[in-house]
Amino acid sequence: MTNQEVLDHVRTKFADQILEFDEPYDMLTIIINRDGLLPMVEFIKTDEVLQCNFMTDLCGMHHPDQLGRELGMVYMFHGMRKNIRIRIKCFMPIDDPHIDSITSLFKAANWMERETFDFYGIKFKGHPDLRRILNMDDMDYHPMLKQYKLEDGTRTDKDDRFFGRDGHDGVEFDQRYIK
Amino acid sequence: MSTEPLEIDTLEGEFSTLNLGPTHPATHGIFQNILTMNGERIYHSEQTVGYIHRAFEKIAEHRPFNQITPLTDRLNYCSSPINNLGWHMTVEKLIGCTVPKRVDYMRVVIMELARIADHLVCNTVIAVDTGALTGFTYMFQEREKIYELYEEVCGARLTTNIGRIGGFERDFSPAFHQKLKKFLAEFPKKFQEFCDLTERNRVFMDRVINACPFDAERSLNYGFTGPNLRAAGVDYDVRVMNPYSSYQDFDFIIPVGISGDTYDRYMVRQKEIWESVKIINQAYNNLPEGDYHADVPEFYLPPKDDVYNNMEALIYHFKIVMGEMDVPKGEVYHSVEGGNGELGYYLVSDGGRKPFRLHFRRPCFIYYQAYPEMIKGCLLSDAVVTLSSLNVIAGELDA
Numbered sequence: 001m002t003n004q005e006v007l008d009h010v011r012t013k014f015a016d017q018i019l020e021f022d023e024p025y026d027m028l029t030i031i032i033n034r035d036g037l038l039p040m041v042e043f044i045k046t047d048e049v050l051q052c053n054f055m056t057d058l059c060g061m062h063h064p065d066q067l068g069r070e071l072g073m074v075y076m077f078h079g080m081r082k083n084i085r086i087r088i089k090c091f092m093p094i095d096d097p098h099i100d101s102i103t104s105l106f107k108a109a110n111w112m113e114r115e116t117f118d119f120y121g122i123k124f125k126g127h128p129d130l131r132r133i134l135n136m137d138d139m140d141y142h143p144m145l146k147q148y149k150l151e152d153g154t155r156t157d158k159d160d161r162f163f164g165r166d167g168h169d170g171v172e173f174d175q176r177y178i179k
Numbered sequence: 180m181s182t183e184p185l186e187i188d189t190l191e192g193e194f195s196t197l198n199l200g201p202t203h204p205a206t207h208g209i210f211q212n213i214l215t216m217n218g219e220r221i222y223h224s225e226q227t228v229g230y231i232h233r234a235f236e237k238i239a240e241h242r243p244f245n246q247i248t249p250l251t252d253r254l255n256y257c258s259s260p261i262n263n264l265g266w267h268m269t270v271e272k273l274i275g276c277t278v279p280k281r282v283d284y285m286r287v288v289i290m291e292l293a294r295i296a297d298h299l300v301c302n303t304v305i306a307v308d309t310g311a312l313t314g315f316t317y318m319f320q321e322r323e324k325i326y327e328l329y330e331e332v333c334g335a336r337l338t339t340n341i342g343r344i345g346g347f348e349r350d351f352s353p354a355f356h357q358k359l360k361k362f363l364a365e366f367p368k369k370f371q372e373f374c375d376l377t378e379r380n381r382v383f384m385d386r387v388i389n390a391c392p393f394d395a396e397r398s399l400n401y402g403f404t405g406p407n408l409r410a411a412g413v414d415y416d417v418r419v420m421n422p423y424s425s426y427q428d429f430d431f432i433i434p435v436g437i438s439g440d441t442y443d444r445y446m447v448r449q450k451e452i453w454e455s456v457k458i459i460n461q462a463y464n465n466l467p468e469g470d471y472h473a474d475v476p477e478f479y480l481p482p483k484d485d486v487y488n489n490m491e492a493l494i495y496h497f498k499i500v501m502g503e504m505d506v507p508k509g510e511v512y513h514s515v516e517g518g519n520g521e522l523g524y525y526l527v528s529d530g531g532r533k534p535f536r537l538h539f540r541r542p543c544f545i546y547y548q549a550y551p552e553m554i555k556g557c558l559l560s561d562a563v564v565t566l567s568s569l570n571v572i573a574g575e576l577d578a
Contacts, residue, residue: 024509024510024511025273025509025510027512029510054399055402056523056540057512057523057525057538057540059525059536061527061536074525074538076512076525080413080415080420083420083421085512087512106402107397107400107402107548107549108400108545108546110548111544111545111548112544112545115544119236133229134228134229134232134577143234143237144236144237150241
């Protein structure tokens, strides 16, 4: 099936949900409303023609300069029978970061959504266990957001407290840096 | 010893908690599983991941494209060349660069060598977990030879940083040709010994047959790819479905299993090693004439002679080294068949000098979450061989 045929097929059911579509580097990309995500994913998974029963990947994105749609979710599905690949994108405002979880359809989404929550702070409604996964639990920010720059490796204000050494374990450090 | 999984409801008696990992010798990496056990049976397990998280996706957003290659080394470090070359191909796809046929074939040789090395580690370690240490030591000699081959190509062994965007930094050296020929002549005999040792070995088979089977439907739902998915009977291989690097030129088969148990996962990898040898022979014996890199001066470092004598080359050299090459806008997904599954790169460029977003589809991270479901109701000894047979690599899991 060509991308156009796939798109036409999806359109028969979700004409009003599709905001934009494109095919960068030959992969069909559909941008939809976040409310339409769950029904559409269910459709492409169970549909007789598409049979996209494999979720390749999902990840978050942050576009600080797209006002009102700063955060994005990117999903990639694969129909192995006919080798159909579909990419679905949703955008949401950064002050209301939530979207439906697709763990009910793909168990693989569990950790990937946790990872996205960890990195971007997107909350997945209906996720069974939405906790941080790669970063430590008491971290109080979402590090992949664009406002957080990488640490400057040559900074000079590092002290032992940054490494969990607070002096109680016999490690000496310069008293000037204690605030 | 493998037996039928027990119905969880029938479990009675006292439960105990066991920490399997994070640094237990049987886990081969930093994985923690907190098991709730009833005797030898596993009732429930809870995983902890992220011990060696290094924020590669964040770092990648602050690096020029050629400096991201060393980050990919550290994902699946048992087969770094596949990661490196997959990343180069992703960038080439983005900038619209076609590489000469010779580069494709050279890449295939390197990637299949890496696949052999990766599978050798996985399979010999399964044997070690069942008590057969001998095969491991002998096969590591063969793996060592593969590492020497890497060394001839790029100078490094484990974290290879092999190749460049657009091709290779140099052609295969005479020593490489000599060593590869020797390897191709000797490896099959040595590997056959290992096959004879384990494949029909009664003790080994008793330990791994029926150990934590996982059927095709559940495997697909959990996003399994690579040997673990093929062991369940789904013949999905990126090399065949979306051929890259001229894989369509080679004649090879995709081994599949039936039940998806540890023995199937093991056998699929064993057979894949033979297929990889076949592919290397085909690629190496038909190595096309031509250049070993594409003509992309914006990304491929010019030869030193030109840098000293040619102003344009000097400018390109400077710009590449300083990371001042602009990349076209676009978003691209490229995947390769890594050592343990579909290794994907989702790259979004906003037209700058570094990726706007780079996401690695790491097969380990996706399928390792099925582990608690796989080992539920099984014995502890089955859980250990299952963990080995999944080939979870800590670097890829935690990125």
